[in-house]
Amino acid sequence: MSATGLEVFDKSIQTTNIWLDEIMSEIGPDRQFAWHLLGAVLRTMRDRLPPDLAAHLGAQLPLVVRGAYYDQYEPSASPEKTRSLDAFLGKIADELKFSRPINSQVALQVVCSVLAKHVDNGQIAKVWEALPEDIRQVATAKSQS
Numbered sequence: 001m002s003a004t005g006l007e008v009f010d011k012s013i014q015t016t017n018i019w020l021d022e023i024m025s026e027i028g029p030d031r032q033f034a035w036h037l038l039g040a041v042l043r044t045m046r047d048r049l050p051p052d053l054a055a056h057l058g059a060q061l062p063l064v065v066r067g068a069y070y071d072q073y074e075p076s077a078s079p080e081k082t083r084s085l086d087a088f089l090g091k092i093a094d095e096l097k098f099s100r101p102i103n104s105q106v107a108l109q110v111v112c113s114v115l116a117k118h119v120d121n122g123q124i125a126k127v128w129e130a131l132p133e134d135i136r137q138v139a140t141a142k143s144q145s
Contacts, residue, residue, distance in 0.1 A: 012063035019065065019114050026110045033099055039068040040095035041111035045139075047091075048082050049130050051075040057127055060119045085134040109142040116140070 004010050023034040042061075046054045046069060058069050082088050089104035096102065116124050128136050 008063065012065075015062040015118075016064045019062070019118065022114045022117070023110055026113075027102065027106070030100070033102075035068075036096060036099050037102065037107050038065065038111055038114075039071070040092050041108055042069045043071065043073075043095065044088065044091045045127070045131075046070075046073065047078055047080045048088065048135075049079055049127065051078050053126060053130055054078060056123060057119065060123055079130075082135075083132055085132075085138060088135050089138075105138055108139055112139040113142040 004013070019038065020031055020034045023038060024031065027034065027037065042065070046057070049057065054073075054075070058066055061069055082091065089108065092104040092107055096104075096107065115127075119127075128140055131139060
C-alpha cells in the first residue's frame with residue numbers, strides 16, 4: 001500500500017531515507033541534521049558548477065532531495081568563482097551555522113561519498129572534474145578509500 005498515494009513520491013522518500021541513513025552512519029543518528037547536511041553540501045556544490053552540469057546532477061537526485069537542491073537557486077549567478085577549499089568549506093559551514101557543529105570537510109566527504117555511490121559514474125566524474133583540484137581531492141577522498 002502506498003503511503004502517499006503516489007508511487008513516485010513513495011519511491012523518492014524511500015531513496016531519500018536510504019541516502020540519509022548512509023549519512024547518519026557516518027555522522028550519528030540525527031535524521032534532521034543529516035537532511036540539513038545533505039542540502040548544505042549539495043547547494044554549495046550546485047553553486048560552484050556550471051548551470052548545465054548542475055541541472056544534469058539535479059536530474060539524478062531523488063525528487064525530494066532535488067527540491068532542497070534547487071532551493072534559492074540562481075543559475076544566472078553560477079558558477080561561483082570559489083577557488084579555494086577554505087572558501088568552499090566556509091560556505092558549507094555558513095549553511096550549517098544554526099545546527100550542531102560539524103567539520104565542513106567531513107560534511108563534504110560524507111555527502112560526496114553518498115553521491116558517488118548513487119549518481120551515475122559518468123555524471124559524477126563530470127562533477128568532480130568541474131571542481132578545483134583542492135576541493136575535488138577533499139570531496140572524493142572518502143569515496144576513493
